[in-house]
Amino acid sequence: MCEYESLERTLEKYIPPDELKEVQRILMGNGSRELELPRCAVEAASARNFELRGCAFGAAPEQLRQPRVVRVGLIQNAIVLPTSAPVLHQIDALHGRLADIVEVAAMCGVNIVCFQETWTMPFAFCTREKMPWTEFAESAEEGHTTRFCRELAKKYNMVVVSPILERDEVHAGTLWNTAVVISNSGSVLGKTRKNHIPRVGDFNESTYYMEGNTGHRVFCTQFGRIAVNICYGRHHPLNWFMYSMNGAEIIFNPCATVGELSEPMWPIEARNAAIANHCFTCAINRVGTEYFENEFTSGDGKKAHRDFGHFYGSSYVAAPDGSRSPGLSRTRDGLLVAELDLNLNQQIADRWSFKMTGRYEEYAKELSQVIQEDFRPNAVRE
Amino acid sequence: MCEYESLERTLEKYIPPDELKEVQRILMGNGSRELELPRCAVEAASARNFELRGCAFGAAPEQLRQPRVVRVGLIQNAIVLPTSAPVLHQIDALHGRLADIVEVAAMCGVNIVCFQETWTMPFAFCTREKMPWTEFAESAEEGHTTRFCRELAKKYNMVVVSPILERDEVHAGTLWNTAVVISNSGSVLGKTRKNHIPRVGDFNESTYYMEGNTGHRVFCTQFGRIAVNICYGRHHPLNWFMYSMNGAEIIFNPCATVGELSEPMWPIEARNAAIANHCFTCAINRVGTEYFENEFTSGDGKKAHRDFGHFYGSSYVAAPDGSRSPGLSRTRDGLLVAELDLNLNQQIADRWSFKMTGRYEEYAKELSQVIQEDFRPNAVRE
Numbered sequence: 001m002c003e004y005e006s007l008e009r010t011l012e013k014y015i016p017p018d019e020l021k022e023v024q025r026i027l028m029g030n031g032s033r034e035l036e037l038p039r040c041a042v043e044a045a046s047a048r049n050f051e052l053r054g055c056a057f058g059a060a061p062e063q064l065r066q067p068r069v070v071r072v073g074l075i076q077n078a079i080v081l082p083t084s085a086p087v088l089h090q091i092d093a094l095h096g097r098l099a100d101i102v103e104v105a106a107m108c109g110v111n112i113v114c115f116q117e118t119w120t121m122p123f124a125f126c127t128r129e130k131m132p133w134t135e136f137a138e139s140a141e142e143g144h145t146t147r148f149c150r151e152l153a154k155k156y157n158m159v160v161v162s163p164i165l166e167r168d169e170v171h172a173g174t175l176w177n178t179a180v181v182i183s184n185s186g187s188v189l190g191k192t193r194k195n196h197i198p199r200v201g202d203f204n205e206s207t208y209y210m211e212g213n214t215g216h217r218v219f220c221t222q223f224g225r226i227a228v229n230i231c232y233g234r235h236h237p238l239n240w241f242m243y244s245m246n247g248a249e250i251i252f253n254p255c256a257t258v259g260e261l262s263e264p265m266w267p268i269e270a271r272n273a274a275i276a277n278h279c280f281t282c283a284i285n286r287v288g289t290e291y292f293e294n295e296f297t298s299g300d301g302k303k304a305h306r307d308f309g310h311f312y313g314s315s316y317v318a319a320p321d322g323s324r325s326p327g328l329s330r331t332r333d334g335l336l337v338a339e340l341d342l343n344l345n346q347q348i349a350d351r352w353s354f355k356m357t358g359r360y361e362e363y364a365k366e367l368s369q370v371i372q373e374d375f376r377p378n379a380v381r382e
Numbered sequence: 383m384c385e386y387e388s389l390e391r392t393l394e395k396y397i398p399p400d401e402l403k404e405v406q407r408i409l410m411g412n413g414s415r416e417l418e419l420p421r422c423a424v425e426a427a428s429a430r431n432f433e434l435r436g437c438a439f440g441a442a443p444e445q446l447r448q449p450r451v452v453r454v455g456l457i458q459n460a461i462v463l464p465t466s467a468p469v470l471h472q473i474d475a476l477h478g479r480l481a482d483i484v485e486v487a488a489m490c491g492v493n494i495v496c497f498q499e500t501w502t503m504p505f506a507f508c509t510r511e512k513m514p515w516t517e518f519a520e521s522a523e524e525g526h527t528t529r530f531c532r533e534l535a536k537k538y539n540m541v542v543v544s545p546i547l548e549r550d551e552v553h554a555g556t557l558w559n560t561a562v563v564i565s566n567s568g569s570v571l572g573k574t575r576k577n578h579i580p581r582v583g584d585f586n587e588s589t590y591y592m593e594g595n596t597g598h599r600v601f602c603t604q605f606g607r608i609a610v611n612i613c614y615g616r617h618h619p620l621n622w623f624m625y626s627m628n629g630a631e632i633i634f635n636p637c638a639t640v641g642e643l644s645e646p647m648w649p650i651e652a653r654n655a656a657i658a659n660h661c662f663t664c665a666i667n668r669v670g671t672e673y674f675e676n677e678f679t680s681g682d683g684k685k686a687h688r689d690f691g692h693f694y695g696s697s698y699v700a701a702p703d704g705s706r707s708p709g710l711s712r713t714r715d716g717l718l719v720a721e722l723d724l725n726l727n728q729q730i731a732d733r734w735s736f737k738m739t740g741r742y743e744e745y746a747k748e749l750s751q752v753i754q755e756d757f758r759p760n761a762v763r764e
Contacts, residue, residue: 015396030646232739275647357579
C-alpha cells in the first residue's frame, strides 16, 4: 500500500490561492510564517534524505522585555535497521541517523531539539515479548545513549530531549518510559517519566512499565522552561495543565502512534493544550512501518501479523494563539525547525485570560470529591 | 465584504474523490455518516431559508444493551430584527424564527434541541450599555421565553435547552448567563449557569454578570444525560471534564463568537473535549453581523464602529472516537440533526481508557497545592 503523503500538500495542490488562504486560516490560524533556513541545511537535508521545514511564530514588540526568541527542532524518523538486527547495531544505527539530522538542526540555529518517544528502538511493545526489547533499556544518567546526547549537546550548544526506555538500576532495575533532558552545557539536567500508560490496541506498554512517578516537573533551560509530556499523556488535559502550572513555556510531546487508531485526534490534542494553557506544544511522531520476526495478534479478531501499522509522522508545533505550523510528512524522516518568541505566551495569557478565569479553587474542591469512593454525581432528575 | 461560506464546501469542490477521502479521514475521522432526513423537512428548510444537515454516529451492537439512539438538533441563527427595534418585538421575532426551525427539527425526529447562547437577543455586551440590553433578561423559571419553550417541548415531545440572559428575582434581581433545560414533558427540569466569563476583545460580559454558581450539574433526561457548557467555558478543559465526571453523555456548548478572534480554535476545543471525556459534544455558534445604534471601541487602537464582527456559525457535533460532523455554514441559519448512539461513549471509554488511566488522585493533590498562595512550581534548575 502506498501511504498518503500529507494533508497540507493536498490542500496546496488543488485549492485556488484565494480560497486556500481561508482554508489555511481556519485550519491553521494566522500565527505562523515560513522560516527561511540556510542553504547548507537545505542541501544537507536533501542529501541525507529527510524533509526540512521551517516556521516562525512571532510576538508583538514590548517596551520592557526583549523578544525571547528560541528555535526548537522536532525530529521524526523511521528505524534504520530491521528489528531482527543485533540490539547494539540497531541503537548505533539510530545514533548515526540522529547525529546526521541534529547536525542540520545546528546549521539551522536550533537551541532545543526533541527526539521521538523511545527513539533508540523499534516500538516493539506490540509484541509483548520481553526479549530482546528490554535490552534496549538504558540508564537515564549514564547510559550509552545519554553519553551520545551529551556529546551532541555540548558540541552544538543545544538542549537535547532524549526519550528512551529507561532501566532504573537504583530501584531494582525497574523499566520506565523516560525523557532525559540534557542541558546545552552537556550535563544531564534531569529526567521525567511518562505519566499515563495506554491500554489500547497494540499499545501493550503496561506490560513493560508503570505510570511515571516524577510528577510534572519542568526544566529551566537557558532557552526557556520546558516540559515533556510523553505520548499517551497527550490525551489527558490535566497532564498538560499541570506542566503548564509548573511554568512550562514549551511542552514537548514525543510520540509513537499509528494511523488507524489515532490520526483524527492527532491535530487536536496538542493544539488544544497550547490554546488552553497559553504555551507552545510540540507534537512528534515517528514514521514508517516496523516489522517483527514473530507474528502477534491485536485483540481485534483479525489474523496474526508482523507489523504495528503505519506510524504517520505529521509532527507539528502549536502556539497559544490557536495557530499551528504545517505538519511534517506522513511518510518521511523530517526535521521541523520552529522559531518561537516566548513572549507570545504571556501576551496571549493576558489577552484570553484562561488562567485568570480558571476558578481552580472550585475544581480542586470538586476533584477532591470526585475521587472519593462515595462520590455522588451532581445530577438533576425529573 | 462577502463572507466565506465554509471549509467543507471548498474541500468537496476542489479535491478529487480519492484524496478527499484521506483529507476527510484526517480532518473529520471516520465515525459519522450522512443521515437521510424526511423530504418534508428538507422542503420546509428550503422554503424557510435555512440550511438543514443530518449526520449519524453509530456504535457496535452489544449483547446486553440495546442501542441508545437519540437525535439532537443544533440550531444556529442570525437575529431577525434590527437591534434598534423594540425589545419585545426583537424577542418575539426570534421566538417566531425558532418556532419555524424547531418544527422542522420535530419532522426530523429530534429528541433534544439546543439553541445558541442568549438566543433571544443580539449579543450586545460589546456595547457596555446596560439599557436596553438588560431588558432582555427574563426569569429562568417563569419568563416569557421559558413559557414559549415549554410549549415547544410539550408539543414536540422534545427536550429544549434554552440559553438566555437570566434575571434572578429571588436573589436581588441579579443577572446571569443561564441555560434553562426543559423536559420533553414541558416542565422546567432546571437551569445551569455559565461558569467562566470572558475578558477578551469585545466580550465585555463581565460588565453584566458574574461566574456561575451552579457548578457542573447534569440533567438526566428521558433521552440521555446532558450538560450545558456555555461559550467561553469551552476554553477550559477542567469545565468539560467536570460535567463528564458528573455523568454527562452529551455536552452542549452554545456560543456567540466571531471570526477574527476565535475561528482557528473553534474546531479544536469541543472536539478535544469529546475525545478526552468519552462523550459527545455539540458546539453551536450564532451567524451574521449585528449592528448597534451607538458606536463603540474595541480596545485595539482601531476606530469606533457599530458591529461586533462576523459570527461564523460552523456548528458541529464531535464524537468520543475523535470523529466529527461537517460544520453548518459560516453564513446561514441552520439546523444540524445528529443521530447519536450513546452506547459509543462506553465503548470508546473501554477502548481508550482515559478515565481509567486518569490518575485523578494525583491531580487532586497537585491542584490543591497549585491554589495555595505559597505554591512552589516543580522546577528543575541548572
